[in-house]
Amino acid sequence: MIDYSLYLVTGRELLPQGQDYFDSLEQSLQGGVTVVQIREKNTDTSEFLDIALRSKAICDRHNVPMIVNDRVDIALAVQASGVHVGQTDMPVSIARKLLPRGTVIGVSCNNIQELDKAISDGVDYVGIGAVWSTTTKTLNKPVVGVRGVGELLRKLDGTSVKAVGIGGIKLKNLLRTLHGSVSTTNRALDGVAVVSEIVASTRPREAAAKLCEVLSTFRSGGSIIKAMRTRSEYTAGSVIDGVIQIMNCVRDHNPLVHQITNNVSIAQSANATIALGASPIMATTVQEMEDISRINGALLVNIGTLVPTAYEGMVVAGSCANAQKKPVVFDPVGVGASHFRQSSVNTLLDTWQASVIKGNAGELAALAGSNEVQSKGVDTIGSGFKDPVSFARNLARKERCVVVMSGKIDYISDGTNVAVLSNGHQLLGQITGSGCIAGSCIASHCAGAMILAQGEDKEGKLVIGDVFLGAIGGILALTISAELAALREDVKGPGTFFPALIDELFTLTPRSIQERARIQIQ
Ligand SMILES: Nc1ncnc2c1ncn2[C@@H]1O[C@H](COP(=O)(O)OP(=O)(O)OP(=O)(O)O)[C@@H](O)[C@H]1O
Numbered sequence: 001m002i003d004y005s006l007y008l009v010t011g012r013e014l015l016p017q018g019q020d021y022f023d024s025l026e027q028s029l030q031g032g033v034t035v036v037q038i039r040e041k042n043t044d045t046s047e048f049l050d051i052a053l054r055s056k057a058i059c060d061r062h063n064v065p066m067i068v069n070d071r072v073d074i075a076l077a078v079q080a081s082g083v084h085v086g087q088t089d090m091p092v093s094i095a096r097k098l099l100p101r102g103t104v105i106g107v108s109c110n111n112i113q114e115l116d117k118a119i120s121d122g123v124d125y126v127g128i129g130a131v132w133s134t135t136t137k138t139l140n141k142p143v144v145g146v147r148g149v150g151e152l153l154r155k156l157d158g159t160s161v162k163a164v165g166i167g168g169i170k171l172k173n174l175l176r177t178l179h180g181s182v183s184t185t186n187r188a189l190d191g192v193a194v195v196s197e198i199v200a201s202t203r204p205r206e207a208a209a210k211l212c213e214v215l216s217t218f219r220s221g222g223s224i225i226k227a228m229r230t231r232s233e234y235t236a237g238s239v240i241d242g243v244i245q246i247m248n249c250v251r252d253h254n255p256l257v258h259q260i261t262n263n264v265s266i267a268q269s270a271n272a273t274i275a276l277g278a279s280p281i282m283a284t285t286v287q288e289m290e291d292i293s294r295i296n297g298a299l300l301v302n303i304g305t306l307v308p309t310a311y312e313g314m315v316v317a318g319s320c321a322n323a324q325k326k327p328v329v330f331d332p333v334g335v336g337a338s339h340f341r342q343s344s345v346n347t348l349l350d351t352w353q354a355s356v357i358k359g360n361a362g363e364l365a366a367l368a369g370s371n372e373v374q375s376k377g378v379d380t381i382g383s384g385f386k387d388p389v390s391f392a393r394n395l396a397r398k399e400r401c402v403v404v405m406s407g408k409i410d411y412i413s414d415g416t417n418v419a420v421l422s423n424g425h426q427l428l429g430q431i432t433g434s435g436c437i438a439g440s441c442i443a444s445h446c447a448g449a450m451i452l453a454q455g456e457d458k459e460g461k462l463v464i465g466d467v468f469l470g471a472i473g474g475i476l477a478l479t480i481s482a483e484l485a486a487l488r489e490d491v492k493g494p495g496t497f498f499p500a501l502i503d504e505l506f507t508l509t510p511r512s513i514q515e516r517a518r519i520q521i522q
Protein backbone atom coordinates (compact mmCIF):
# COMPACT_ATOMS: atom_id res chain seq x y z
CA MET A 1 0.00 0.00 0.00
CA ILE A 2 1.44 3.37 -0.99
CA ASP A 3 1.40 6.15 1.57
CA TYR A 4 0.41 9.15 -0.54
CA SER A 5 0.76 11.71 2.27
CA LEU A 6 3.66 13.72 0.89
CA TYR A 7 3.97 13.04 -2.80
CA LEU A 8 7.02 14.66 -4.36
CA VAL A 9 6.95 15.43 -8.07
CA THR A 10 10.43 16.10 -9.36
CA GLY A 11 11.32 18.87 -11.77
CA ARG A 12 15.00 19.34 -12.48
CA GLU A 13 14.34 22.66 -14.18
CA LEU A 14 13.25 24.07 -10.79
CA LEU A 15 16.40 23.17 -8.84
CA PRO A 16 18.18 26.16 -7.33
CA GLN A 17 21.46 26.99 -9.02
CA GLY A 18 24.22 24.65 -7.90
CA GLN A 19 21.82 22.13 -6.34
CA ASP A 20 22.44 18.54 -7.45
CA TYR A 21 19.28 16.69 -8.43
CA PHE A 22 20.13 13.41 -6.74
CA ASP A 23 21.29 15.15 -3.59
CA SER A 24 18.03 17.11 -3.50
CA LEU A 25 16.05 13.88 -3.89
CA GLU A 26 18.03 12.21 -1.11
CA GLN A 27 17.38 15.13 1.22
CA SER A 28 13.68 15.25 0.37
CA LEU A 29 13.38 11.60 1.35
CA GLN A 30 15.24 12.23 4.56
CA GLY A 31 12.73 15.03 5.25
CA GLY A 32 9.82 12.59 5.01
CA VAL A 33 8.57 12.42 1.41
CA THR A 34 6.43 9.26 1.22
CA VAL A 35 6.22 8.72 -2.55
CA VAL A 36 8.15 10.16 -5.50
CA GLN A 37 7.05 10.79 -9.05
CA ILE A 38 9.87 11.28 -11.55
CA ARG A 39 8.80 13.89 -14.04
CA GLU A 40 11.03 14.78 -16.95
CA LYS A 41 10.14 17.15 -19.73
CA ASN A 42 11.92 17.03 -23.09
CA THR A 43 14.54 14.53 -21.90
CA ASP A 44 15.94 11.87 -24.26
CA THR A 45 14.94 8.32 -23.47
CA SER A 46 18.46 7.23 -22.51
CA GLU A 47 18.92 10.16 -20.13
CA PHE A 48 15.44 9.67 -18.65
CA LEU A 49 16.24 6.00 -18.12
CA ASP A 50 19.49 6.84 -16.38
CA ILE A 51 17.80 9.37 -14.10
CA ALA A 52 14.96 6.96 -13.32
CA LEU A 53 17.39 4.14 -12.47
CA ARG A 54 19.48 6.27 -10.15
CA SER A 55 16.40 7.84 -8.57
CA LYS A 56 14.94 4.39 -8.02
CA ALA A 57 18.07 3.26 -6.18
CA ILE A 58 17.77 6.29 -3.86
CA CYS A 59 14.04 5.71 -3.27
CA ASP A 60 14.66 2.01 -2.62
CA ARG A 61 17.18 2.83 0.07
CA HIS A 62 14.44 4.81 1.83
CA ASN A 63 11.82 2.19 1.11
CA VAL A 64 9.76 4.81 -0.70
CA PRO A 65 7.85 3.88 -3.88
CA MET A 66 8.75 5.59 -7.13
CA ILE A 67 6.26 6.44 -9.84
CA VAL A 68 7.20 7.46 -13.39
CA ASN A 69 5.38 10.27 -15.13
CA ASP A 70 3.87 9.42 -18.49
CA ARG A 71 6.46 6.83 -19.74
CA VAL A 72 5.21 3.28 -19.37
CA ASP A 73 8.38 1.96 -21.06
CA ILE A 74 10.66 3.65 -18.52
CA ALA A 75 8.48 2.42 -15.65
CA LEU A 76 8.81 -1.12 -16.99
CA ALA A 77 12.54 -0.78 -17.51
CA VAL A 78 13.25 0.36 -13.95
CA GLN A 79 10.53 -1.73 -12.28
CA ALA A 80 8.88 1.35 -10.89
CA SER A 81 6.03 1.04 -8.39
CA GLY A 82 3.72 2.96 -10.67
CA VAL A 83 2.97 5.21 -13.60
CA HIS A 84 1.20 8.53 -13.62
CA VAL A 85 -0.63 9.48 -16.81
CA GLY A 86 -2.18 12.74 -17.88
CA GLN A 87 -5.43 13.03 -19.79
CA THR A 88 -3.59 13.08 -23.12
CA ASP A 89 -1.04 10.37 -22.30
CA MET A 90 -1.30 6.59 -22.69
CA PRO A 91 -4.85 5.39 -21.90
CA VAL A 92 -5.17 3.66 -18.52
CA SER A 93 -6.55 0.44 -20.03
CA ILE A 94 -3.49 0.00 -22.28
CA ALA A 95 -1.03 0.93 -19.53
CA ARG A 96 -2.70 -1.66 -17.31
CA LYS A 97 -2.18 -4.36 -19.94
CA LEU A 98 1.48 -3.48 -20.40
CA LEU A 99 2.47 -3.17 -16.76
CA PRO A 100 3.03 -6.02 -14.31
CA ARG A 101 0.28 -6.83 -11.84
CA GLY A 102 0.41 -4.65 -8.78
CA THR A 103 1.82 -1.63 -10.60
CA VAL A 104 0.00 1.46 -9.46
CA ILE A 105 -1.63 3.68 -12.07
CA GLY A 106 -2.59 7.25 -11.36
CA VAL A 107 -4.26 9.80 -13.56
CA SER A 108 -4.66 13.58 -13.44
CA CYS A 109 -8.26 14.78 -13.10
CA ASN A 110 -9.64 18.28 -13.34
CA ASN A 111 -13.40 17.69 -13.33
CA ILE A 112 -16.20 15.22 -12.62
CA GLN A 113 -16.17 13.71 -16.11
CA GLU A 114 -12.45 12.94 -15.93
CA LEU A 115 -12.87 11.57 -12.43
CA ASP A 116 -15.79 9.31 -13.43
CA LYS A 117 -13.75 7.95 -16.31
CA ALA A 118 -10.69 7.36 -14.10
CA ILE A 119 -12.83 5.43 -11.61
CA SER A 120 -14.39 3.26 -14.31
CA ASP A 121 -10.94 2.68 -15.87
CA GLY A 122 -9.87 1.23 -12.53
CA VAL A 123 -7.08 3.63 -11.59
CA ASP A 124 -5.42 3.28 -8.21
CA TYR A 125 -5.24 6.97 -7.48
CA VAL A 126 -6.14 10.33 -8.96
CA GLY A 127 -4.22 13.58 -8.87
CA ILE A 128 -6.83 16.31 -8.50
CA GLY A 129 -5.84 19.77 -9.66
CA ALA A 130 -4.81 22.34 -10.13
CA VAL A 131 -5.81 23.12 -6.54
CA TRP A 132 -4.23 26.58 -6.78
CA SER A 133 -3.02 28.51 -9.78
CA THR A 134 0.62 27.65 -10.26
CA THR A 135 3.67 28.90 -12.08
CA THR A 136 5.23 25.41 -12.32
CA LYS A 137 2.99 24.45 -15.19
CA THR A 138 1.07 26.41 -17.82
CA LEU A 139 -2.53 25.59 -17.04
CA ASN A 140 -4.86 24.83 -19.90
CA LYS A 141 -7.76 23.90 -17.65
CA PRO A 142 -9.59 25.89 -14.98
CA VAL A 143 -8.21 25.87 -11.45
CA VAL A 144 -10.27 23.39 -9.38
CA GLY A 145 -9.89 25.37 -6.15
CA VAL A 146 -9.82 23.95 -2.64
CA ARG A 147 -13.63 23.84 -2.42
CA GLY A 148 -13.84 22.16 -5.83
CA VAL A 149 -11.53 19.39 -4.62
CA GLY A 150 -14.02 18.57 -1.85
CA GLU A 151 -16.83 18.20 -4.40
CA LEU A 152 -14.71 15.83 -6.49
CA LEU A 153 -13.64 13.79 -3.46
CA ARG A 154 -17.27 13.01 -2.72
CA LYS A 155 -17.32 11.03 -5.99
CA LEU A 156 -14.73 8.66 -4.57
CA ASP A 157 -17.01 7.47 -1.76
CA GLY A 158 -17.50 3.73 -2.01
CA THR A 159 -14.38 3.25 -4.18
CA SER A 160 -10.85 2.32 -3.13
CA VAL A 161 -9.37 5.04 -5.35
CA LYS A 162 -6.94 7.29 -3.47
CA ALA A 163 -6.59 11.00 -4.13
CA VAL A 164 -3.81 13.54 -3.95
CA GLY A 165 -4.22 17.26 -4.51
CA ILE A 166 -1.76 18.88 -6.88
CA GLY A 167 -0.97 22.37 -8.10
CA GLY A 168 0.40 25.29 -6.13
CA ILE A 169 0.40 23.52 -2.77
CA LYS A 170 2.88 25.24 -0.45
CA LEU A 171 3.64 25.25 3.23
CA LYS A 172 1.71 28.49 3.64
CA ASN A 173 -1.50 27.10 2.12
CA LEU A 174 -1.20 23.45 3.17
CA LEU A 175 -3.40 23.56 6.26
CA ARG A 176 -6.03 25.53 4.37
CA THR A 177 -5.81 23.04 1.49
CA LEU A 178 -6.26 20.03 3.76
CA HIS A 179 -9.05 21.57 5.81
CA GLY A 180 -10.97 23.19 2.97
CA SER A 181 -10.90 20.20 0.62
CA VAL A 182 -12.68 17.71 2.89
CA SER A 183 -15.96 16.61 1.27
CA THR A 184 -19.39 16.93 2.87
CA THR A 185 -19.14 13.17 3.47
CA ASN A 186 -15.88 13.77 5.39
CA ARG A 187 -13.61 12.32 2.70
CA ALA A 188 -10.20 13.99 2.94
CA LEU A 189 -7.26 13.98 0.54
CA ASP A 190 -4.94 11.01 1.00
CA GLY A 191 -2.01 13.23 0.28
CA VAL A 192 -0.66 16.32 -1.39
CA ALA A 193 1.66 16.50 -4.36
CA VAL A 194 4.32 19.12 -4.00
CA VAL A 195 6.76 20.33 -6.61
CA SER A 196 8.52 23.67 -6.21
CA GLU A 197 8.13 23.99 -2.44
CA ILE A 198 10.59 21.10 -2.12
CA VAL A 199 12.48 20.99 -5.43
CA ALA A 200 13.19 24.72 -5.62
CA SER A 201 14.31 24.84 -2.01
CA THR A 202 17.95 25.08 -1.06
CA ARG A 203 17.01 23.00 2.00
CA PRO A 204 14.73 20.27 0.67
CA ARG A 205 15.02 18.19 3.84
CA GLU A 206 13.67 20.99 6.01
CA ALA A 207 11.01 21.88 3.42
CA ALA A 208 9.71 18.30 3.36
CA ALA A 209 9.88 17.96 7.14
CA LYS A 210 7.80 21.11 7.67
CA LEU A 211 5.16 19.89 5.23
CA CYS A 212 5.05 16.52 7.04
CA GLU A 213 4.54 18.28 10.32
CA VAL A 214 1.49 20.15 9.04
CA LEU A 215 0.10 16.94 7.55
CA SER A 216 0.38 15.06 10.80
CA THR A 217 -0.96 17.86 13.00
CA PHE A 218 -3.94 18.25 10.69
CA ARG A 219 -4.60 14.53 10.82
CA SER A 220 -4.26 14.29 14.56
CA GLY A 221 -6.57 17.33 14.88
CA GLY A 222 -9.13 15.27 12.98
CA SER A 223 -12.16 16.51 11.19
CA ILE A 224 -13.44 19.97 10.37
CA ILE A 225 -15.38 20.02 13.56
CA LYS A 226 -12.39 19.47 15.79
CA ALA A 227 -10.34 21.87 13.75
CA MET A 228 -12.97 24.58 14.09
CA ARG A 229 -14.25 24.04 17.56
CA THR A 230 -12.94 23.79 21.03
CA ARG A 231 -15.93 22.05 22.56
CA SER A 232 -17.51 18.87 21.34
CA GLU A 233 -20.96 19.05 22.85
CA TYR A 234 -23.36 21.87 23.40
CA THR A 235 -26.59 22.33 25.28
CA ALA A 236 -28.70 25.48 25.38
CA GLY A 237 -27.43 26.11 28.92
CA SER A 238 -23.75 25.61 28.10
CA VAL A 239 -24.09 27.84 25.05
CA ILE A 240 -25.59 30.68 27.09
CA ASP A 241 -22.85 30.36 29.71
CA GLY A 242 -20.22 30.40 26.95
CA VAL A 243 -21.80 33.40 25.25
CA ILE A 244 -21.81 35.39 28.51
CA GLN A 245 -18.18 34.54 29.10
CA ILE A 246 -17.31 35.80 25.62
CA MET A 247 -19.43 38.94 26.03
CA ASN A 248 -17.58 39.80 29.26
CA CYS A 249 -14.25 39.05 27.61
CA VAL A 250 -15.01 41.50 24.78
CA ARG A 251 -15.80 44.23 27.31
CA ASP A 252 -12.73 43.46 29.41
CA HIS A 253 -10.25 43.24 26.53
CA ASN A 254 -11.67 45.65 23.95
CA PRO A 255 -10.37 43.64 20.94
CA LEU A 256 -9.63 45.31 17.63
CA VAL A 257 -12.09 44.18 14.97
CA HIS A 258 -10.94 44.81 11.44
CA GLN A 259 -13.87 45.36 9.08
CA ILE A 260 -13.90 45.76 5.33
CA THR A 261 -17.53 46.56 4.78
CA ASN A 262 -19.93 48.49 2.61
CA ASN A 263 -20.39 52.23 2.49
CA VAL A 264 -24.11 52.02 3.39
CA SER A 265 -23.66 50.64 6.89
CA ILE A 266 -20.04 51.37 7.71
CA ALA A 267 -20.70 53.88 10.50
CA GLN A 268 -23.58 51.83 11.93
CA SER A 269 -21.34 48.78 12.04
CA ALA A 270 -18.49 50.68 13.71
CA ASN A 271 -20.91 52.09 16.32
CA ALA A 272 -22.39 48.69 17.09
CA THR A 273 -18.87 47.31 17.52
CA ILE A 274 -17.98 50.01 20.03
CA ALA A 275 -21.27 49.54 21.87
CA LEU A 276 -20.38 45.87 22.42
CA GLY A 277 -17.04 46.86 23.92
CA ALA A 278 -14.82 46.09 20.93
CA SER A 279 -12.81 48.50 18.83
CA PRO A 280 -13.45 48.82 15.08
CA ILE A 281 -10.93 49.63 12.37
CA MET A 282 -12.46 50.02 8.92
CA ALA A 283 -9.38 49.63 6.70
CA THR A 284 -9.46 48.53 3.06
CA THR A 285 -6.02 49.05 1.53
CA VAL A 286 -3.83 46.08 0.61
CA GLN A 287 -0.64 47.65 1.97
CA GLU A 288 -1.89 47.69 5.56
CA MET A 289 -3.58 44.29 5.73
CA GLU A 290 -0.64 42.34 7.09
CA ASP A 291 0.10 44.82 9.88
CA ILE A 292 -3.53 44.90 10.95
CA SER A 293 -3.81 41.11 10.90
CA ARG A 294 -1.15 40.93 13.60
CA ILE A 295 -3.02 43.13 16.05
CA ASN A 296 -6.67 42.49 15.33
CA GLY A 297 -8.95 40.07 17.12
CA ALA A 298 -11.04 39.14 14.09
CA LEU A 299 -11.72 40.18 10.51
CA LEU A 300 -15.10 40.95 8.94
CA VAL A 301 -15.41 40.94 5.14
CA ASN A 302 -18.70 42.30 3.78
CA ILE A 303 -19.17 42.69 0.01
CA GLY A 304 -22.20 45.02 0.20
CA THR A 305 -20.75 47.68 -2.08
CA LEU A 306 -17.84 45.86 -3.66
CA VAL A 307 -15.26 48.13 -5.29
CA PRO A 308 -11.92 47.04 -6.78
CA THR A 309 -9.60 48.48 -4.11
CA ALA A 310 -11.61 47.00 -1.25
CA TYR A 311 -11.80 43.70 -3.10
CA GLU A 312 -8.01 43.54 -3.39
CA GLY A 313 -7.84 44.30 0.32
CA MET A 314 -10.30 41.47 1.07
CA VAL A 315 -8.20 38.93 -0.85
CA VAL A 316 -5.10 39.83 1.13
CA ALA A 317 -6.76 40.45 4.51
CA GLY A 318 -8.37 37.00 4.62
CA SER A 319 -5.08 35.26 3.79
CA CYS A 320 -3.27 37.28 6.48
CA ALA A 321 -6.00 36.44 9.02
CA ASN A 322 -5.73 32.73 8.14
CA ALA A 323 -1.97 32.91 8.59
CA GLN A 324 -2.51 34.43 12.04
CA LYS A 325 -5.31 31.93 12.85
CA LYS A 326 -7.68 34.84 13.46
CA PRO A 327 -11.43 34.40 12.87
CA VAL A 328 -12.71 35.55 9.47
CA VAL A 329 -16.42 36.44 9.28
CA PHE A 330 -17.72 36.67 5.74
CA ASP A 331 -20.95 38.37 4.67
CA PRO A 332 -21.70 37.73 0.97
CA VAL A 333 -24.22 40.60 0.75
CA GLY A 334 -26.42 40.39 -2.34
CA VAL A 335 -24.32 37.59 -3.84
CA GLY A 336 -27.24 36.51 -6.03
CA ALA A 337 -27.68 40.01 -7.48
CA SER A 338 -24.91 39.91 -10.08
CA HIS A 339 -22.38 37.64 -11.77
CA PHE A 340 -19.68 39.99 -10.54
CA ARG A 341 -20.62 39.37 -6.90
CA GLN A 342 -20.91 35.66 -7.51
CA SER A 343 -17.48 35.29 -9.07
CA SER A 344 -15.88 37.59 -6.49
CA VAL A 345 -17.36 35.52 -3.66
CA ASN A 346 -16.06 32.33 -5.26
CA THR A 347 -12.56 33.73 -5.60
CA LEU A 348 -12.54 34.98 -2.01
CA LEU A 349 -13.76 31.67 -0.59
CA ASP A 350 -11.28 29.76 -2.74
CA THR A 351 -8.45 31.99 -1.54
CA TRP A 352 -8.98 31.84 2.20
CA GLN A 353 -10.95 29.87 4.72
CA ALA A 354 -13.87 31.75 6.21
CA SER A 355 -14.53 30.86 9.86
CA VAL A 356 -18.14 32.06 9.74
CA ILE A 357 -20.31 32.76 6.69
CA LYS A 358 -23.36 34.88 7.49
CA GLY A 359 -26.17 35.71 5.12
CA ASN A 360 -29.92 35.83 4.77
CA ALA A 361 -31.70 32.86 3.17
CA GLY A 362 -31.59 34.38 -0.33
CA GLU A 363 -27.86 35.07 -0.12
CA LEU A 364 -27.01 31.64 1.23
CA ALA A 365 -29.22 29.97 -1.41
CA ALA A 366 -27.30 31.82 -4.12
CA LEU A 367 -24.00 30.85 -2.52
CA ALA A 368 -25.03 27.20 -2.37
CA GLY A 369 -26.39 27.21 -5.93
CA SER A 370 -29.94 26.48 -4.71
CA ASN A 371 -33.00 28.06 -6.29
CA GLU A 372 -35.32 27.14 -3.44
CA VAL A 373 -35.14 30.71 -2.09
CA GLN A 374 -34.85 33.79 -4.29
CA SER A 375 -33.52 37.21 -3.47
CA LYS A 376 -34.02 40.76 -4.64
CA GLY A 377 -30.75 42.67 -4.40
CA VAL A 378 -29.63 42.42 -0.81
CA ASP A 379 -32.99 41.12 0.47
CA THR A 380 -34.44 37.66 0.64
CA ILE A 381 -37.86 36.90 -0.87
CA GLY A 382 -40.49 34.66 0.68
CA SER A 383 -40.52 32.53 3.76
CA GLY A 384 -37.24 30.69 3.38
CA PHE A 385 -36.21 27.05 3.14
CA LYS A 386 -38.58 24.15 3.84
CA ASP A 387 -35.87 22.58 5.98
CA PRO A 388 -33.62 25.42 7.14
CA VAL A 389 -31.90 23.28 9.77
CA SER A 390 -30.60 20.79 7.18
CA PHE A 391 -29.74 23.56 4.75
CA ALA A 392 -27.58 25.40 7.30
CA ARG A 393 -25.90 22.19 8.43
CA ASN A 394 -25.13 21.07 4.87
CA LEU A 395 -23.76 24.44 3.85
CA ALA A 396 -21.51 24.49 6.93
CA ARG A 397 -20.18 21.08 5.90
CA LYS A 398 -19.68 22.19 2.32
CA GLU A 399 -17.92 25.44 3.16
CA ARG A 400 -16.11 23.88 6.12
CA CYS A 401 -17.05 26.67 8.49
CA VAL A 402 -19.82 27.93 10.75
CA VAL A 403 -22.87 29.16 8.84
CA VAL A 404 -25.32 31.77 10.14
CA MET A 405 -28.57 32.05 8.23
CA SER A 406 -30.32 35.20 9.40
CA GLY A 407 -34.01 36.01 9.29
CA LYS A 408 -36.93 36.12 11.68
CA ILE A 409 -35.40 32.96 13.10
CA ASP A 410 -31.63 32.62 12.92
CA TYR A 411 -30.03 29.23 12.21
CA ILE A 412 -26.40 28.73 13.15
CA SER A 413 -24.53 25.54 12.34
CA ASP A 414 -21.02 24.20 12.71
CA GLY A 415 -21.74 21.27 10.41
CA THR A 416 -23.02 19.09 13.26
CA ASN A 417 -25.06 21.18 15.69
CA VAL A 418 -27.64 23.70 14.62
CA ALA A 419 -28.59 26.45 17.05
CA VAL A 420 -32.06 27.81 16.34
CA LEU A 421 -32.46 31.31 17.77
CA SER A 422 -35.84 32.99 17.84
CA ASN A 423 -35.02 36.33 19.38
CA GLY A 424 -35.26 39.63 17.53
CA HIS A 425 -37.78 42.20 16.49
CA GLN A 426 -39.38 43.07 13.19
CA LEU A 427 -37.93 46.59 13.39
CA LEU A 428 -34.56 44.97 12.56
CA GLY A 429 -36.01 44.20 9.16
CA GLN A 430 -37.06 47.83 8.74
CA ILE A 431 -33.66 49.47 8.99
CA THR A 432 -30.90 49.05 6.46
CA GLY A 433 -27.83 47.09 7.39
CA SER A 434 -29.16 45.04 10.29
CA GLY A 435 -27.52 42.03 8.67
CA CYS A 436 -24.27 43.98 8.30
CA ILE A 437 -24.44 44.95 11.98
CA ALA A 438 -25.05 41.31 12.81
CA GLY A 439 -21.75 40.56 11.03
CA SER A 440 -19.94 43.14 13.18
CA CYS A 441 -21.48 41.67 16.35
CA ILE A 442 -20.40 38.16 15.30
CA ALA A 443 -16.87 39.34 14.48
CA SER A 444 -16.62 41.12 17.86
CA HIS A 445 -17.72 37.99 19.70
CA CYS A 446 -15.39 35.78 17.64
CA ALA A 447 -12.57 38.12 18.69
CA GLY A 448 -13.63 37.58 22.31
CA ALA A 449 -13.74 33.81 21.76
CA MET A 450 -10.24 33.99 20.32
CA ILE A 451 -8.91 35.84 23.35
CA LEU A 452 -10.52 33.29 25.67
CA ALA A 453 -8.75 30.47 23.80
CA GLN A 454 -5.31 32.11 23.80
CA GLY A 455 -3.77 29.51 26.08
CA GLU A 456 -4.98 26.55 24.05
CA ASP A 457 -3.00 24.44 21.61
CA LYS A 458 -3.02 26.15 18.21
CA GLU A 459 -1.44 23.34 16.21
CA GLY A 460 -3.51 21.92 13.37
CA LYS A 461 -6.17 24.61 13.74
CA LEU A 462 -7.02 27.18 11.14
CA VAL A 463 -8.69 29.45 13.62
CA ILE A 464 -8.36 30.02 17.33
CA GLY A 465 -11.45 30.20 19.49
CA ASP A 466 -14.92 28.77 19.48
CA VAL A 467 -16.40 30.57 16.48
CA PHE A 468 -19.69 28.67 16.83
CA LEU A 469 -20.23 30.32 20.22
CA GLY A 470 -18.89 33.59 18.79
CA ALA A 471 -21.54 33.51 16.06
CA ILE A 472 -24.36 32.65 18.47
CA GLY A 473 -23.23 35.35 20.90
CA GLY A 474 -23.13 38.01 18.20
CA ILE A 475 -26.67 37.22 17.06
CA LEU A 476 -28.05 37.01 20.61
CA ALA A 477 -26.48 40.36 21.53
CA LEU A 478 -28.08 42.04 18.53
CA THR A 479 -31.49 40.42 18.68
CA ILE A 480 -31.96 40.74 22.45
CA SER A 481 -30.83 44.38 22.34
CA ALA A 482 -33.37 44.90 19.54
CA GLU A 483 -36.16 43.45 21.71
CA LEU A 484 -35.19 45.75 24.57
CA ALA A 485 -34.96 48.77 22.27
CA ALA A 486 -38.39 48.06 20.77
CA LEU A 487 -39.90 47.99 24.28
CA ARG A 488 -38.78 51.55 24.98
CA GLU A 489 -41.33 54.32 25.00
CA ASP A 490 -39.06 56.66 23.05
CA VAL A 491 -38.96 54.22 20.14
CA LYS A 492 -41.68 55.17 17.67
CA GLY A 493 -40.44 53.44 14.50
CA PRO A 494 -37.29 52.58 12.51
CA GLY A 495 -35.81 56.09 12.87
CA THR A 496 -35.86 56.12 16.67
CA PHE A 497 -35.21 52.39 16.86
CA PHE A 498 -31.65 52.53 15.56
CA PRO A 499 -30.13 54.86 18.21
CA ALA A 500 -32.03 52.96 20.90
CA LEU A 501 -30.53 49.74 19.55
CA ILE A 502 -27.01 51.14 19.94
CA ASP A 503 -27.85 52.19 23.53
CA GLU A 504 -29.19 48.72 24.34
CA LEU A 505 -26.12 47.00 22.85
CA PHE A 506 -24.05 49.27 25.08
CA THR A 507 -25.95 48.43 28.27
CA LEU A 508 -26.77 44.79 27.53
CA THR A 509 -26.34 42.65 30.63
CA PRO A 510 -25.60 38.93 31.07
CA ARG A 511 -28.88 38.77 32.94
CA SER A 512 -30.87 39.92 29.89
CA ILE A 513 -29.16 37.20 27.84
CA GLN A 514 -30.00 34.58 30.46
CA GLU A 515 -33.60 35.70 30.78
CA ARG A 516 -34.41 36.37 27.15
CA ALA A 517 -32.36 33.97 25.02
CA ARG A 518 -34.61 31.65 23.07
CA ILE A 519 -32.31 28.97 21.84
CA GLN A 520 -32.69 25.39 20.82
CA ILE A 521 -29.83 23.11 19.82
CA GLN A 522 -30.65 20.52 17.16
N1 LIG B 1 -39.00 40.01 11.52
C1 LIG B 1 -37.96 39.82 12.33
N2 LIG B 1 -38.15 39.42 13.58
C2 LIG B 1 -37.12 39.20 14.38
N3 LIG B 1 -35.83 39.39 14.05
C3 LIG B 1 -35.56 39.79 12.80
C4 LIG B 1 -36.60 40.03 11.87
N4 LIG B 1 -36.01 40.39 10.71
C5 LIG B 1 -34.68 40.39 10.91
N5 LIG B 1 -34.39 40.03 12.17
C6 LIG B 1 -33.05 39.94 12.77
O1 LIG B 1 -32.21 40.91 12.17
C7 LIG B 1 -30.89 40.41 11.97
C8 LIG B 1 -30.51 40.64 10.51
O2 LIG B 1 -31.17 39.70 9.73
P1 LIG B 1 -31.70 39.93 8.26
O3 LIG B 1 -32.01 38.59 7.75
O4 LIG B 1 -32.76 40.96 8.25
O5 LIG B 1 -30.39 40.49 7.57
P2 LIG B 1 -30.19 41.06 6.12
O6 LIG B 1 -31.31 40.70 5.23
O7 LIG B 1 -28.84 40.64 5.70
O8 LIG B 1 -30.19 42.61 6.43
P3 LIG B 1 -29.56 43.83 5.61
O9 LIG B 1 -29.50 43.43 4.18
O10 LIG B 1 -30.47 44.96 5.87
O11 LIG B 1 -28.23 44.06 6.19
C9 LIG B 1 -30.92 38.94 12.34
O12 LIG B 1 -30.27 38.72 13.57
C10 LIG B 1 -32.40 38.61 12.51
O13 LIG B 1 -32.65 37.76 13.59
Ligand SMILES: Cc1ncsc1CCO
Pocket residue numbers: 262264265304305333378432433434435436
Ligand atom coordinates in the same frame (compact mmCIF):
# COMPACT_ATOMS: atom_id res chain seq x y z
C1 LIG C 1 -28.76 48.53 0.80
C2 LIG C 1 -27.41 47.99 0.62
N1 LIG C 1 -26.85 47.96 -0.62
C3 LIG C 1 -25.63 47.46 -0.60
S1 LIG C 1 -25.11 46.99 0.93
C4 LIG C 1 -26.57 47.51 1.62
C5 LIG C 1 -26.79 47.43 3.07
C6 LIG C 1 -27.63 46.30 3.49
O1 LIG C 1 -27.17 45.08 3.17
